[in-house]
Amino acid sequence: MPEVVTTIAELRGRIASAREKALREGSSDAPDARVVFVPTLGALHDGHLQLVNRAKDLGGIVVVSIFVNPLQFGPGEDFDRYPRTLEADVAKLEGLADFVFAPSGAEMYPEGTPDTRVVAGPVAALYEGAIRPGHFDGMLTVVAKLLNIVGPDLAVFGQKDAQQVHLVGRMVQDLNLPVTIAVVDTVRESDGLALSSRNRFLDDAQRTAAVALSRSLAAAASATAGGVDAVLAAARDSLDAEPAVKLDYLVVVDPDTFQSVDAEYRGPAVVLVAAQLGTTRLIDNERISIP
DSSP states (O other): OOEEEOSHHHHHHHHHHHHHHHHHHSOTTOGGGOEEEEEEOSOOOHHHHHHHHHHHHHOSEEEEEEOOOGGGOOTTSSTTTSOOOHHHHHHHTTTTOSEEEOOOHHHHOTTSSOSOOOOOOGGGGSTHHHHSTTHHHHHHHHHHHHHHHHOOSEEEEETTSHHHHHHHHHHHHHTTOSOEEEEEOOOBOTTSOBOOGGGGGOOHHHHHHHHHHHHHHHHHHHTGGGOHHHHHHHHHHHHHTOTTOEEEEEEEEOTTTOOBOOTTOOEEEEEEEEEEETTEEEEEEEEEEEO
């Protein structure tokens, strides 16, 4: 079972000891001395476990954080009802992680909301950021804190949160943070629905309807020969066929800039979709290439 650590000082001490032990037992560049980090909000599912499996494959000391970060939830969002399942999460990490960092809010923010935050930049005001103002500032602030606390050589994120991955990569580049970001493909249910901790909030009818998101992305991917307009039309037609899905946004973006592309764009792209089913918001995306 992984060791659960709740304070910053203790985690730093445990990681330092584990590094020293690995270096004593190996060479100076021993992979076993690397620290690989997976930040999560908890309520772990198979998608999270794929990230941790990737971390384990990369070798070294695997650290998973479980912290529901209040800074990335806005007024009226689901911070209070977001599932907290620490005991079950730790059990799922047996054999995969060395340390689970599960701090309290007071440990992470001892003076309450911090005065100093990371500002995510113009991309953070688009798409998910337009629906959830301030979300990405809060997300990057806690990721920056966790990277400073853990001091990893590598950090693993999931492609399902594509805009988040882009912004984390920009922060690492812009602030010269000494960490390499690894990205794992979206993990899906057998019917195509992207795994999410929020899926548990869907009732049976909503769960059936939710497959419309991945179905729309498949339709988009099949329409690339017609260009951007055809991609969007195919995805929208697919979504329109499911009245329970209330579309928030559907957009094709350049993966390097995350700006939306025009009708003449050719090359690699990402289709982003977000929708509401009852009180639950779901997001998904698909990487495509427009010939």
